[in-house]
Amino acid sequence: MNAEETGFYNYLAAYGTLTTALGGTYIYNLIAPQGQAFPYIVFAVAGGGDENLTPHRKRNIVVMAKAVSDTHLEASTLDGHLDTRLHEGSPTVTGWSVWWCMREDEISFVEAPRPGELVYHKGAYYRMRHSKD
Amino acid sequence: MAVADVGGSALYLIFGSTVLDTNFRSWAPAETIGTVLAAAGADADDTYLTLRKGGGGPISFIMQAADTTTWGAVVPGTQGTLAWGEEGTAQGKPKHSVNAIVTGRDKGIPYDNLVISTVTFLYSGAISDGTYGA
Numbered sequence: 197m198n199a200e201e202t203g204f205y206n207y208l209a210a211y212g213t214l215t216t217a218l219g220g221t222y223i224y225n226l227i228a229p230q231g232q233a234f235p236y237i238v239f240a241v242a243g244g245g246d247e248n249l250t251p252h253r254k255r256n257i258v259v260m261a262k263a264v265s266d267t268h269l270e271a272s273t274l275d276g277h278l279d280t281r282l283h284e285g286s287p288t289v290t291g292w293s294v295w296w297c298m299r300e301d302e303i304s305f306v307e308a309p310r311p312g313e314l315v316y317h318k319g320a321y322y323r324m325r326h327s328k329d
Numbered sequence: 330m331a332v333a334d335v336g337g338s339a340l341y342l343i344f345g346s347t348v349l350d351t352n353f354r355s356w357a358p359a360e361t362i363g364t365v366l367a368a369a370g371a372d373a374d375d376t377y378l379t380l381r382k383g384g385g386g387p388i389s390f391i392m393q394a395a396d397t398t399t400w401g402a403v404v405p406g407t408q409g410t411l412a413w414g415e416e417g418t419a420q421g422k423p424k425h426s427v428n429a430i431v432t433g434r435d436k437g438i439p440y441d442n443l444v445i446s447t448v449t450f451l452y453s454g455a456i457s458d459g460t461y462g463a
Contacts, residue, residue, distance in 0.1 A: 249443075250352045250391055251338065293394070295443075 200324070201225050203289035204239060204259055207281070214277040228264070234315070235265035235274055242321060253328040255292070262303050262319025275318035282322050289326055296325035339417035342388065344429070344450070345409035347402035352391040354445065356413065358425070360384040360456065385429065385451040392436065392444040400434075403448045407431045411450055418461045428454035 197205060208214060209221045214237070222228075222236035244257035261282060263274030285297040303319040342350040350356075363380030393399070412426035433449040 250354055251350065252352045252391070296441075 197225050199290045199292065200255075200257060200259075200326075201239075201241060203287045203292075203294070204261075204324070207285065207287035208237065208239070208261070208278070211277070211281045214274070214281060217274055217277055234267075235263055235270050237261065237263055237274065237278070244323070247325075254325070255327075256323065256325045258300070259322050259324055260303065260319065261322055262317050265316050265318075266314065268306075268316045268318075271316035271318040275320070278319060285322075287324065291329055292326040293329055294324060294326040296323065298323050335416060337415065340413065340415050341418050342411075342413040344411050344431075345402060345407075347399060349388055349390060349399070349403075349448070350413075352393060354389040354391065356386065356388040356415075358384065358386040358413070360452075382455070383452060384427070384456060385432070385449065387447050387449045389445055389447045392446050400446070403431050403434050403446075405431050405433055408453065411452075414461060420463045421460050424459050424461045425456060426459075427452045427456040 205223060205225060208223050214223075215221050218235060218237065222232065224232075224236060224238050226238070226240045228236050228238055239259055239261040242258050242260040245255065247254040247256045261278050263271045263278065265271040265274065279299055282297055283299040287294050287297060299320045300323050301321045303317060303321070305317050307315045307317070309315060337355070340350045340353060340356060342348070342353065342356055360382065361384055362382045364377040365380055367376045367378045368374065390399075408428065408430045410426055411429035412424065414422050414424045416422040418424075429450040430453050431448060432451045435447050437445045437447070
């Protein structure tokens with residue numbers, strides 16, 4: 197993981213309410229391990245990049261963070277924990293100063309990987325803006 | 330003849346001993362000259378005489394956390410040498426300098442964006458155009 201991903205992961209992993217609800221630090225970048233039991237969190241940098249507004253480097257990225265569960269209620273509850281932690285949050289990114297972390301677009305869908313099995317995805321895209329120290 | 334466009338990213342700008350380009354967004358120096366109407370009587374067209382030159386401009390930059398030094402260097406009324414080079418300070422690149430007075434400053438503080446300050450300079454003296462040396 198790069199510094200942004202590491203900072204985002206550490207910020208979520210340090211949130212006891214979330215890890216207690218998950219039953220551990222089941223938080224993954226990009227993809228969960230194959231066969232990972234529900235529930236878990238998946239996050240990924242989904243867009244954005246350098247702003248190039250001034251000679252002083254600044255980045256503006258969008259990070260997708262979602263809960264994945266086999267029950268809608270659990271996915272929604274975990275999404276609430278993500279919201280509480282991340283909206284107006286303060287992740288620490290080594291070498292950078294984060295001054296903006298806000299929830300933007302919602303994620304809510306369900307998939308049916310096998311007959312009789314439903315997997316719920318609930319989360320959002322969070323915009324994180326930071327300046328080089 | 331081939332020519333090269335000039336981007337603004339290499340700007341160097343210093344007021345007194347305070348470098349202001351580090352977080353700048355824009356700098357727009359302007360030069361003017363006063364005029365007086367010289368036409369009279371049955372003249373069919375306006376003609377003018379030139380008076381004195383003047384100028385100035387605003388610089389906008391992103392404020393840095395706990396940076397009281399920059400803000401303190403641009404108190405309205407502060408006078409000093411304003412020097413800049415839009416292509417940086419490499420040898421032979423254009424250099425401009427002039428005595429200038431800070432006539433205004435403001436801070437824009439939006440909820441959803443960075444805090445941006447704009448400082449307005451008024452030239453007080455002749456502008457000197459040259460190039461940076463070795």
